[in-house]
Amino acid sequence: MATTPTRERILDAALVAWGTRGYEATSLDVLAAGLGITKQSILYWYPSKEALLDALIARSAQELAGAMNAALEGAGNGWAKVEAVVRSVFRLAARRPELLGLVREVSRLGPPAATRMTLELQPLVRRASEFLETEMDAGRMRRHDPNLLLLAIYSTVIGMVTEVDVLRAFGEEPTARSLVRRRTDVLQLLRSALMTG
Amino acid sequence: MATTPTRERILDAALVAWGTRGYEATSLDVLAAGLGITKQSILYWYPSKEALLDALIARSAQELAGAMNAALEGAGNGWAKVEAVVRSVFRLAARRPELLGLVREVSRLGPPAATRMTLELQPLVRRASEFLETEMDAGRMRRHDPNLLLLAIYSTVIGMVTEVDVLRAFGEEPTARSLVRRRTDVLQLLRSALMTG
DNA sequence: CCATCTCCCTACCAAATGGTAGACAACGAC
C-alpha cells in the first residue's frame, strides 16, 4: 500500500475535523498534531487556512458530484433514478460521514466558502433539474417546481447530518447502516407525494 | 416604551450573532461592541461565554416550545393541526429568523449545548408524538413510525435555515414572506404522503 | 563532492480571545 502523500493526508484530516467539530473550532495546530506533523508543514502545502478550506471544498464537491453524476447518467428513469442518485450519496456518506458534515459546515460559513461550493455543484444541479422536467413532461412524475423538488430531496439528504447531531446530543453514536435505513424511509415518504399513479 | 434591561439585550444580541455567524465566530468583544458596552459588562451578567449560551438556549427553547405548544393544545386535528403547529414556528421564525439558526448552531455544537436544548424540547416532542399516534389510531393519518414523521416535519422546518444559506451563497437575501411560502409548499409535499383518503 | 531542491522543523510574532482585579460613578437608605 503506497503511503498517501502529505498533501492528501492534510485534506483528509481537515475533512474529518471540520466536517464534525467545525472550521473555526479546529485550529491548524490541532489538525497538524493529529497528523504527527507541525502547523508549519500544513502552511507549506497550503498558504493559509482559508486556502486549505478552498482546496477541501473543491475536492469534496468533486467527489460528491462525481458519485451523483454517475447515478444520474446511468440507466433507468422515474423514481428508480431519484432513488439511485440519493443512494449514491448515502453510500458515499456511509464511507465518509464527514462529507455531508462539511457541506453543512460550508453552507453555514457563508460567502465566500459557500459560494465556492455552490458554484462547484451547479452543473450537477442543473442536470438534475433537467431530468426532473423530462420526467414530468413524460407524465411519470407529478408536475411541481423542479427547484422545490430538489430542495425537498436535498433536505432529506442533509437531514442525515441533523439526525446525527440529535442522536449525539443523547450520547448515542449512530451506525452508518441505521442512518441509511432511516433516511431511506424518509425518502419513501416523499415518493407517494411525487409519483403519479 | 420601557428600555430593555441589559441582561435581555445581551441575550438578544447573542441570538442574532450566534444564530447567523456562529458561536465560535462571534467573540464577546464583538457582541459587546454591538451593544455599546464592554465585554466585562457581559461577564458581569453571565459568568462565562458558555453560561451565556446556556441561558440563551433556555430562553430560545422556551420561546419555541411555547409557540408550538399553544398550537398543539389548540382546536382541530389531522393535517390542520400539523399545519397549525408548523405555521406557528414559521410565524416565530419570520419575526426572529435567528431562532432557527440558533437551533441549527446548537445542534452542530454538540454536547453539552445540544443535550441541553434537546432536553428542553423533549416534553414538546413527546406531546407531538402522542398527537400523531392518536391521529393514526383514529385512522385520520397513515400509520408510520411517529419519530420518523417528526423527523420529516423537523427537516422541513430546519430546512428553512439551509435554504437561507444557499440563497445567501448566491448573494441573495431572502424575505421572510418568500421563505414561509416556499417552506409551506415543501410541507404540502408531505401532506399527500401522510394523510389517508 | 558539491550544488540544489524538497520537505519539515524550531523559533518567533502580532493580534485576538476568554477571563480576572479592582477603581469609580450613580443612587437609594438611613
Next chain:
DNA sequence: GTCGTTGTCTACCATTTGGTAGGGAGATGG
C-alpha cells in the same frame, strides 16, 4: 452626609490563533 449596592468601566493577563523567517536533514543530479 455617609454607607452599601449596583452596574459599568479601565487595566491586565495567560493562552491560543494564523502566519513569517529561516535553518537543516536528506535525496537528487552533475
